[in-house]
Amino acid sequence: MDYIPISMVKEYTYCPRQAYLKIMIMREPPTESMKYAKQVLNTEKIIRIIREQGIQGEIKLEVPVKSTKLGIVGRVDAVVINGSKAVVIETKLNIGSRKKLYMKYNHVLAQATAYAMAIEETMKVTVDKILIINQEREVTITIRPTPSLRIWIERAIQDMRKHIQNQELPPKTTNKAKCKACYFKDICPP
Numbered sequence: 001m002d003y004i005p006i007s008m009v010k011e012y013t014y015c016p017r018q019a020y021l022k023i024m025i026m027r028e029p030p031t032e033s034m035k036y037a038k039q040v041l042n043t044e045k046i047i048r049i050i051r052e053q054g055i056q057g058e059i060k061l062e063v064p065v066k067s068t069k070l071g072i073v074g075r076v077d078a079v080v081i082n083g084s085k086a087v088v089i090e091t092k093l094n095i096g097s098r099k100k101l102y103m104k105y106n107h108v109l110a111q112a113t114a115y116a117m118a119i120e121e122t123m124k125v126t127v128d129k130i131l132i133i134n135q136e137r138e139v140t141i142t143i144r145p146t147p148s149l150r151i152w153i154e155r156a157i158q159d160m161r162k163h164i165q166n167q168e169l170p171p172k173t174t175n176k177a178k179c180k181a182c183y184f185k186d187i188c189p190p
């Protein structure tokens with residue numbers, strides 16, 4: 001696998017084992033983390049919410065992005081470009097608070113950070129802000145793609161690539177609740 005889909009970076013931070021099994025078995029089960037999937041973009045509403053947040057600049061929707069340095073590809077919901085700066089827009093269901101984003105839904109945080117890094121390389125801009133939008137509830141969470149978040153993602157991608165190349169099972173999630181609803185629970189080795 002030359003380029004890892006950014007959606008798999010999200011899966012890997014949700015459960016490394018699950019992402020690995022999904023890639024190796026080549027199945028697309030409805031994993032637990034997909035419950036927090038993208039909402040269908042309501043373009044008008046998204047643009048209004050972006051402007052209400054005081055974010056100025058050109059809004060580009062459904063932007064393909066790629067990082068050669070990290071070996072990742074994806075398509076981000078929206079990017080707002082203002083000169084050499086950019087804001088990543090990611091729409092998600094179920095995300096209602098910053099605390100949940102950093103705890104229970106940190107795989108969403110991982111995905112958004114990976115998008116930010118890929119956008120910087122693709123569009124030659126600096127991403128200084130990520131806006132997570134729950135368009136149904138009209139809740140927004142603003143985060144900064146800090147150096148520590150970036151390092152976390154770089155390490156996750158390196159780790160994932162190493163396990164894929166060596167065909168070596170990565171560790172299981174430590175959160176047993178995730179296993180209960182997991183598609184792979186019957187074939188996931190101890």
Ligand code: SF4
Nearest residue numbers: 015018172179182188
């Ligand atoms: S059963 Fe648990 S550890 Fe195994 S893949 Fe599923 S979520 Fe991950």
